Amino acid sequence: xxxxxxxxxxxxxxxxxxxxxxxxxxxxxxxxxxxxxxxxxxxxxxxxxxxxxxxxxxxxxxxxxxxxxxxxxx
Amino acid sequence: xxxxxxxxxxxxxxxxxxxxxxxxxxxxxxxxxxxxxxxxxxxxxxxxxxxxxxxxxxxxxxxxxxxxxxxxxxxxxxxxxxxxxxxxxxxxxxxxxxxxxxxxxxxxxxxxxxxxxxxxxxxxxxxxxxxxxxxxxxxxxxxxxxxxxxxxxxxxxxxxxxxxxxxxxxxxxxxxxxxxxxxxxxxxxxxxxxxxxxxxxxxxxxxxxxxxxxxxxxxxxxxxxxxxxxxxxxxxxxxxxxxxxxxxxxxxxxxxxxxxxxxxxxxxxxxxxxxxxxxx
Numbered sequence: 319x320x321x322x323x324x325x326x327x328x329x330x331x332x333x334x335x336x337x338x339x340x341x342x343x344x345x346x347x348x349x350x351x352x353x354x355x356x357x358x359x360x361x362x363x364x365x366x367x368x369x370x371x372x373x374x375x376x377x378x379x380x381x382x383x384x385x386x387x388x389x390x391x392x
Numbered sequence: 393x394x395x396x397x398x399x400x401x402x403x404x405x406x407x408x409x410x411x412x413x414x415x416x417x418x419x420x421x422x423x424x425x426x427x428x429x430x431x432x433x434x435x436x437x438x439x440x441x442x443x444x445x446x447x448x449x450x451x452x453x454x455x456x457x458x459x460x461x462x463x464x465x466x467x468x469x470x471x472x473x474x475x476x477x478x479x480x481x482x483x484x485x486x487x488x489x490x491x492x493x494x495x496x497x498x499x500x501x502x503x504x505x506x507x508x509x510x511x512x513x514x515x516x517x518x519x520x521x522x523x524x525x526x527x528x529x530x531x532x533x534x535x536x537x538x539x540x541x542x543x544x545x546x547x548x549x550x551x552x553x554x555x556x557x558x559x560x561x562x563x564x565x566x567x568x569x570x571x572x573x574x575x576x577x578x579x580x581x582x583x584x585x586x587x588x589x590x591x592x593x594x595x596x597x598x599x600x601x602x603x604x605x606x607x608x609x610x611x612x613x614x615x616x617x618x619x620x621x622x623x624x625x626x627x628x629x630x631x632x633x634x635x636x637x638x639x640x641x642x643x644x645x646x647x648x649x650x651x652x653x654x655x656x657x658x659x660x661x662x663x664x665x666x667x668x669x670x671x672x
Binding site: 352375 | 408409410411412413414451455458461652653655
């Protein structure tokens, strides 16, 4: 899961060095604003063939919350 | 920051919802004095409504912004708004009271958190209350089709201590044709027009309600998707033409858009405000 997510994060944020951990949050990534968040979520939807509602993803605190949410959908 | 209330609020956004902090900082930096003036009033009124109101509204704001961003992303992909009729929107959103309450509290905060948003009307009622604060002898009658709007606008007016000069009634804007004509010195109508199937009727209602020489403040959204936006305006001139066709003169206009857009965006979501005058 982390490996797949790392690929998506690196692609969306255009940063090949990006290292994704469960603790990674928007406070660690200056470009991770509400619009980049949508890009990220849409990329995850495509990769995992799942669909989120906007309220499910609006207040995720970090990558760990995101992973947990993906696992409930898979 | 000169207001501890506003400073505390911004800090809460940064700590609890960091993805939304950049936009809030952007709005603040654009005009710190204006942001602080509006935010301190709005947060004071909000805090006076009920315990936990600020936290609830902030979560509602985050959900609303997320929903708007998703709608815009799907609009980019599909090339059209999600819903085409009032019935569709009513069944999926307007008829759900709790969803509408949260929606309106979220929109209430966009009045200062979105630097491009010019909302000043019923719905949540905030800007109508603002107008009453400026015009001490004025009275306000607000009409909205949503029970949530009536309840929230009444609550805000009470918190701002202008409830003795304001009155809110549940009614469809297009039913206002049946009111006596020429009863209003001014009309505020904010971000309603894009929710209608036949927006031209709204301009005719405004004309009918205004006294000769009266002024209207109208705002609308262009190429800006939301789950309940039906009529897709794509050019500023469309709103000018609707106003002129209803025999209203455009005195001033302003069209603004957010500085940050979705990646590779084809559409730029815009908010437009018009000041209209009815000829004498």
